[in-house]
Structure formats: structure tokens, C-alpha cells
Amino acid sequence: MSQTPELVVKNLHVSVEGKEILKGLSLEIAKGEIHAIMGPNGSGKSTFANTLMGHPKYEVTSGEILFRGESILEMETDARARAGLFMAFQYPVAIPGLTFASFLRAAINARIAPAAGEDGKMPTKKGIAPKEFRKQMLEQMALLKMDEKFATRYLNDGFSGGEKKRAEILQMAMLKPTIAIMDETDSGLDIDALRIVSEGVNALAGPEMGVLVITHYNRILNYIKPDKVHVMVDGRIVTSGGPEMALELEAKGYDWVREEVAQ
Amino acid sequence: MNTTPVTSPVSNALAGWLATAETRANQKNEPAWALAKRSHAAAVASSLAFPTRDEELWRRTDFGGLPLDSLDPFAAVTPARNIDDLPVLLLTRLAGEGANTALVAQTDSEVVYEQTHPTLVKQGVIVCSMDRAIREHADKIQSLLGSLIATDYDRWTAVGEALRQGGAFVWVPKGVHAEIPVRLMQFLSGAGRLAAPRTVIAVGDGGSVTVVDELLSENAEGASMYLGGTELFIGQGAKLTFASLQDWSRNVYHYGNGRAQLAKDAELQWIQVMVGGRMSKTNIWFNLDGEGANAFVHGFMFGDSRQHFHLHTLQRHLKPNCTSDLLIKGCLKDKARSVYQGLIQVAEGAQKTNAYQANRNLLLSDQARADSIPGLEILANDVRCTHGATLGHVDSEHLFYLMARGLPRVEAERLVVEAFFEPVLERIPLESLREQLREEIERKIG
Structure with a gap:
């Protein structure tokens, strides 16, 4: 087929x-x-x-x-x-000031709720629950043998x-x-x-x-x-x-x- | 023949204020030494002219739009009987932690509420209004008040000292680590107000304390003014963390002087946030006046509409082996403007000085403007001094990266701007404050 x-x-x-x-x-x-x-x-x-x-x-x-x-x-x-x-x-690219976890959560939320308003802004305080997000992220991090500290480091910085x-x-x-x-x-x-x-x-x-x-x-x-x-x-x-x-x-x-x- | 005398309403207003301030201080039985300082400042204020654009520090900032004669420094203020009587804006900032803090809160020209904390009392830490300090702690305050801010720095400074109303006193004994952060709050209740507080913070040798000073106001149609001074004394091996958060409504003109004196091995962490006000001018000086002293300064300005910010910093290395590290960030949208004027001075003999100064600016519109004027005056030969300024728009590669993960352009820009401020924000002592400022920034990004 x-x-x-x-x-x-x-x-x-x-x-x-x-x-x-x-x-x-x-x-x-x-x-x-x-x-x-x-x-x-x-x-x-x-x-x-x-x-x-x-x-x-x-x-x-x-x-x-x-x-x-x-x-x-x-x-x-x-x-x-x-x-x-x-x-x-x-x-x-490195973005100092933006933690890896908050970046990734924003990216996931952009997919879950792509219905941005007329002004292009995403609805905030919606999307994946923080707890569920953290659970999924830690699971994947373990598979990739990444330290948990990664989540709170700034995106690609250092x-x-x-x-x-x-x-x-x-x-x-x-x-x-x-x-x-x-x-x-x-x-x-x-x-x-x-x-x-x-x-x-x-x-x-x-x-x-x-x-x-x-x-x-x-x-x-x-x-x-x-x-x-x-x-x-x-x-x-x-x-x-x-x-x-x-x-x-x-x-x-x-x-x-x-x-x-x-x- | 009818002639109209040519007098400026501003001069008239000012002369009236200076006289009234002295009369009221007399009525309050202000001690002779404090009265003498006030009278001296009044004389200096009368002898000087307001600074004009001819002067380097005023070339880019003009208070000409401020209708001085519309201000009343003596408008009546209702005291708060308890903490819940404080303006809602202040209570919001306290985020329910009011009972667990030491607090001096001022509305317009008067301290309306002061409370210390049992733990601090036990530790011998003093937290009170400046009026109380002058009455009850003259032995401690007399030599400090006005010793760092030169009366004749300029006319505004002299006027502020002559009008002195309110402010706070924080005093930490030798070797004491104050366990409770101290909150200072200044509130302007509406149009036509003028607040001229003077605050002194003194940390004894080997002691430490954290102090947060917040400036908030009710938005109003007419102008108001803040004309404040803050003097910080950090003893040998002592540590002070001081956060100054300027979040005025858009009708406020701000003129502030901050000075710090660091003794041997002292450490100062100064966080300077400027997001509010119509026009805001702040001068911060640090005297590194003992070997091994360290001053770290982190600040940001975030302007929108036609806001104007002017920050002048002076890192004065007077003794050898001191470090000062300063980072000021500016982000401007719409037609906002910022001016950063920074100077590093290294005195003769101040060898092994490490002095760093950086100013990073992010422009979010083509009509916004940021001026950066760094300077070095070095009279020693074995020093490491750097200064640098950058100016740019949001990096298109940053945007592409974020958009490649599905974030719409506006959202991606928001993250980049928030990231720009975050390294400074995370230095602010209290989590509830950090969170409120993050929300404030989010609102400003729009």
C-alpha cells in the first residue's frame, strides 16, 4: 500500500x-x-x-x-x-533570561491552543497543566540522560x-x-x-x-x-x-x- | 502708571514652600540640628537656579513641562490607624505578607504607618520613620543624615532637603544579620502632590539587611512630584541588599538621589527598577571607601508611550582592591526614551581596582530612543576597568528559533523581552515582588 x-x-x-x-x-x-x-x-x-x-x-x-x-x-x-x-x-540560539522549561511549555501551549487572538497573542494560563508538563519533560529528559537542572537553566545559554x-x-x-x-x-x-x-x-x-x-x-x-x-x-x-x-x-x-x- | 511686577510663579511657589517648611518644622519642635540643616538647604535652594539644558547632566532631560506652582507639598494626609488602612496599591504589593515584615509607609508628604517586627526588635534593629529617628535616635542619625548627598548638588536636591518630609531610618547593629526584610513604601495619592522623603539605612560592621523601597501612586490628571534622597552606609564587612522599585503612574515626575558609602570589605547589592512615571531622573553614587569593598548594581528601565528615564551612575573607587560591577538594561517601545550616563572614577592610589559598567538597550520601535554615555576617569595605573554599551532591536535569529517551535511572532517577542529583564528581576529579594513585576512587564509589553 x-x-x-x-x-x-x-x-x-x-x-x-x-x-x-x-x-x-x-x-x-x-x-x-x-x-x-x-x-x-x-x-x-x-x-x-x-x-x-x-x-x-x-x-x-x-x-x-x-x-x-x-x-x-x-x-x-x-x-x-x-x-x-x-x-x-x-x-x-542562546536566550539568557528564558528558562528552558518555560520556553518549552510555551511552545507546547502554542500547539495545544493555536487559536491565537486577532492580535496574534496566545491565551495565557491555559494549555498543559504545569504538573503534567513537568512529568512529561522529566520522563523525556531521563531518556536523553539529561540532568533535571536543565529545566531551570536559560535556553541554550552556556x-x-x-x-x-x-x-x-x-x-x-x-x-x-x-x-x-x-x-x-x-x-x-x-x-x-x-x-x-x-x-x-x-x-x-x-x-x-x-x-x-x-x-x-x-x-x-x-x-x-x-x-x-x-x-x-x-x-x-x-x-x-x-x-x-x-x-x-x-x-x-x-x-x-x-x-x-x-x- | 500701572506696572505689573515680573515674577515667576515658580519662584513664588518655591519661596512660599521653603518658608512654610521651616515654620512647620518649628511647630513640630524639630531639634535644632535638624532645623539648621533644613535652613541651610533653604538658603542654598534660594541661591541656586534650576539646572538647564546647558548642563551636561541635564542636556537630555528637561523638567520644564512640570507645573511646579500646581504642586502642594503640604496637602493634608490622613494617617493609617492600622495596616489595613493603607492604600490598596500598597496592600497588593505586600501580598498578604504585611504582618511578617517591618514596614514604613508614606502617603504624599507624611509617613502614615510604621511597624517593626518582634524579631528585629529582639535583634536591636531599628526600623522607623525619619521623624521618629530625629526625635528618638539623634545620636545615630545626626551625623549620617545629609552627609552623602551634597546639598548644593543642584537646586532640586537643595529644595528636596529643605522640604524634607517623611522618609525612613533603618539601623542594624554591629554583627547583626537582620532576619526580616524591611519594606519601605512611598505612595502619591493624586495630582498636585509633592513628596520629599529622606531615608537613611546604616548597617553596622559585620551586619546585614535587605531593604526594598517601592514607589507607587494613584493615576491622576495633573502632575505630581517625588523629590527624594536615600543614603546608605555599609560598615566594615557588612552587607546591604537594596532594591529600589519605581513604579509610578504616568503623571509623576521623579527626581531621586541615591548615595552609598562602603567601608572595608563591605558589600552592596543594589537593584534599580524603573518602569513608571512621566519623567524620571535618578542619580546613584557609590563610594568604595574601604579596601576590599564590592558594589554590584543591576537595574533596568522599561519605557512605553512617551515615558522618559534618565539614570546617572557614579562608581567612585577611592581605595585599592575594590570591585564594582554595574549592569543597566533599557527596553523602550513607542516613543519612549532613556538616557544612561555612567561614570567610573578611580582615585589616585586606588590600585587593583576592578570596575565594570555595561548598558544594554533593546528598542521595540523605530521611534524609541536610548542614549548611552559612558565615561572613565582613572588616576591609578594598575586597574581593570571596562565599559560598554549596546543598542539593538529584537534579534531576528532569536525570533526565528522561537517561531520554529510554533510560537507566534508576538508571543516570541514577548518571551525575548521578558528574558531581557529576567536576569535583573531574579535578583529582587521577594518572590511575591518578582511575580508582580513580571506581570507588570507583561502588561507593558502589551
Whole structure:
């Protein structure tokens, strides 16, 4: 039985400050699938991730992004997130003064009660009960081997590289997206952290969530097994294959793909 | 021939106030030493002119819009027989903890209620009105009152001292750690009021205390004014935590002088919050006058509509091995404006000084404005001094991150602004106060 893909990207062209970065990218991801996009630096991987989330810096000049059958190009970032898209950031921003727990609770409440008023404000004092929130958060934190103190620390402020990535996965676990994009989640992680983060992703990936892993190295793919691997060069997916392609890339590097494309 | 004498109504009003203040003090049998201070201040006030924009500290702040002749410093005040008689605004701030605190509450020109706490009495801590202190504790207050705030600092300061009405006295004996926080409250009941309280807090060697000073008022059509002075004395190895929370309604003009004197190894934690008032000018000086003294200052201003805030700080390093660390944050929306003027002075011989000064400003509208004027005057050669100022709008990457988690733009901005204030807010001593100020900030963000 073939499933309608949750995320459909058709011939996507994206420019940053007038310079074209994505040059006709197409991709389909269904719920329950794990896809990996691999590619050398500068190939446009992070541009793709940020474009999916609607970062204002990235201008879609042509092509289409359909999420659950509908175009999201006109949707603001927050609406995309509430619709079920999630991106684990390569460089999560630090916001001193905002505790991790109050941030996460606000994010959950934004999903539960997306009926913001005309002025765009969220109804306050509603949403998940503080006790229930705390229970869920502590459960997930335990799975990710995070100290309880995390909850009261300021968001990403003074977090180590590994702590930041775990915090991203914790958010993903709590927000339960339909499609999760992991933007270079493996960068800056030691093996232990990589394993914990990957286990977190594996635990969440399943019939209800599709995953797009964006990475430069295949290291993370030793832990997260993709159904499909796509190779991205110069703003396009140039070849796709099964998990074995990651090994091939590791053995041969990206040059053979470049050569193949050139031919 | 008919000629109309050319006199300013302001000068007339002022001359009348100074005379009345002296007469009333006489009627109250104010001791000669206190009367003498008052008379001296009146003479200085008469000899000076009001500061103008020609002066550096007044270049960006003009009280010209304040109708001085509409104010009455002597308007009648009804005393409170018990704590429940206090204005609702003050009771709300006390959040039901009134009975468990020491409190001096002033309405307009008079202290209307004072209570200490059995624990503090047992510890020998004095908490009372300035009038009572002058009557009953002259031995302690006489040498302190007016010793840090120079009478001739400017005309407003001299007028405030000459009119002195109310204020509080907190005195902690040597080696005593006051177990109960002290609350001071000033309330302005309506238009046309002028309050000129003088407060002195003295912590004996090795002692400690926490004092919260709150400024609140009833909103009214016409202007009111606060013309206050606070002098803090921190003995050897003593510690004072002092939070000044200015939350006036929009009709109030505020002129406040704060001064602190730190002895050897003394520690001062000063939290300065400014969110209310029409126009607000505050000068805070710290004298680090003993080796090893440390002063930490954290403050913020949050302005909306056409509010105007002016904060001047002076970190005076007079002795070696002292640290002062100051962080002032400003957030401005609509057409609000802030001015921060900060100076670090290091005296000759004050080696191994560590002095830091930072001013961070967040603008929420294109019509808001924040001026930051830092300065250094260093006469010693082995010091570490830094100062810096930043000015910016809400970071678009912060917004993107929060929106990527589903928070609508307005909500995301609200979180960023609240986060901006939080590191200062969390230093405010009482949880109930922190919570009320968080709500106040949330309302101001709108």
C-alpha cells in the first residue's frame, strides 16, 4: 500500500541575497520514513533545512513545498511548526533570561491552543497543566540522560555542544512533529553524545514521524538507519539510493559523485 | 502708571514652600540640628537656579513641562490607624505578607504607618520613620543624615532637603544579620502632590539587611512630584541588599538621589527598577571607601508611550582592591526614551581596582530612543576597568528559533523581552515582588 508522502518538494529554487543556492531540488518523505541528505559543505543542505522552516532570509524563487498536500510557501515559520514540521538546529540560539522549561511549555501551549487572538497573542494560563508538563519533560529528559537542572537553566545559554543537541531532541520529543529535520545534528558531538542523540531520534521515528537527517559525514548513519540516502551537490539532489550509499560515500568521498554528475 | 511686577510663579511657589517648611518644622519642635540643616538647604535652594539644558547632566532631560506652582507639598494626609488602612496599591504589593515584615509607609508628604517586627526588635534593629529617628535616635542619625548627598548638588536636591518630609531610618547593629526584610513604601495619592522623603539605612560592621523601597501612586490628571534622597552606609564587612522599585503612574515626575558609602570589605547589592512615571531622573553614587569593598548594581528601565528615564551612575573607587560591577538594561517601545550616563572614577592610589559598567538597550520601535554615555576617569595605573554599551532591536535569529517551535511572532517577542529583564528581576529579594513585576512587564509589553 503506497502512502501519500507527507512532505513533497518539487523543483525547488532558493536564493539568498540574490544568489541562487538551491537549483531545482525535489524530494518526497512519507511518515515513518527516515531519509538522509548527504553532501559536501556549501552544497545547500542547511539552506534546504531553513527554507523548509520558512527562514525569512531564504527566498523561494520557484518550485513548491507541499506539506500534507498543501503548499506551505505562504505560511509563517510558526504556522509551519504548529502544522507539524520541526527542525533541530545546527546552531541553536542562546536566550539568557528564558528558562528552558518555560520556553518549552510555551511552545507546547502554542500547539495545544493555536487559536491565537486577532492580535496574534496566545491565551495565557491555559494549555498543559504545569504538573503534567513537568512529568512529561522529566520522563523525556531521563531518556536523553539529561540532568533535571536543565529545566531551570536559560535556553541554550552556556550549554555544551552535546547539551544543545540533546535539548533539541528533547524539544522534538515533546512537540511530536510529523516531519523532523535534523540539520547537522551530529556536528560537534562526541561518540557518547551522538549515540544518545541518535537513540532519541530512533525512539521517536516510527509510523507517526518521518525524519530527514542532513549531514556532512556518515557517522550519524551508523546509529540512525535511513531508508533512503540522497546525495546533494550544488543545490540539487544528484543521486539517491538505499542505506548502502552512505557506505559508498564514506569509501569514495564526494568526488566520485561530482564526476558522475559532470558526465 | 500701572506696572505689573515680573515674577515667576515658580519662584513664588518655591519661596512660599521653603518658608512654610521651616515654620512647620518649628511647630513640630524639630531639634535644632535638624532645623539648621533644613535652613541651610533653604538658603542654598534660594541661591541656586534650576539646572538647564546647558548642563551636561541635564542636556537630555528637561523638567520644564512640570507645573511646579500646581504642586502642594503640604496637602493634608490622613494617617493609617492600622495596616489595613493603607492604600490598596500598597496592600497588593505586600501580598498578604504585611504582618511578617517591618514596614514604613508614606502617603504624599507624611509617613502614615510604621511597624517593626518582634524579631528585629529582639535583634536591636531599628526600623522607623525619619521623624521618629530625629526625635528618638539623634545620636545615630545626626551625623549620617545629609552627609552623602551634597546639598548644593543642584537646586532640586537643595529644595528636596529643605522640604524634607517623611522618609525612613533603618539601623542594624554591629554583627547583626537582620532576619526580616524591611519594606519601605512611598505612595502619591493624586495630582498636585509633592513628596520629599529622606531615608537613611546604616548597617553596622559585620551586619546585614535587605531593604526594598517601592514607589507607587494613584493615576491622576495633573502632575505630581517625588523629590527624594536615600543614603546608605555599609560598615566594615557588612552587607546591604537594596532594591529600589519605581513604579509610578504616568503623571509623576521623579527626581531621586541615591548615595552609598562602603567601608572595608563591605558589600552592596543594589537593584534599580524603573518602569513608571512621566519623567524620571535618578542619580546613584557609590563610594568604595574601604579596601576590599564590592558594589554590584543591576537595574533596568522599561519605557512605553512617551515615558522618559534618565539614570546617572557614579562608581567612585577611592581605595585599592575594590570591585564594582554595574549592569543597566533599557527596553523602550513607542516613543519612549532613556538616557544612561555612567561614570567610573578611580582615585589616585586606588590600585587593583576592578570596575565594570555595561548598558544594554533593546528598542521595540523605530521611534524609541536610548542614549548611552559612558565615561572613565582613572588616576591609578594598575586597574581593570571596562565599559560598554549596546543598542539593538529584537534579534531576528532569536525570533526565528522561537517561531520554529510554533510560537507566534508576538508571543516570541514577548518571551525575548521578558528574558531581557529576567536576569535583573531574579535578583529582587521577594518572590511575591518578582511575580508582580513580571506581570507588570507583561502588561507593558502589551
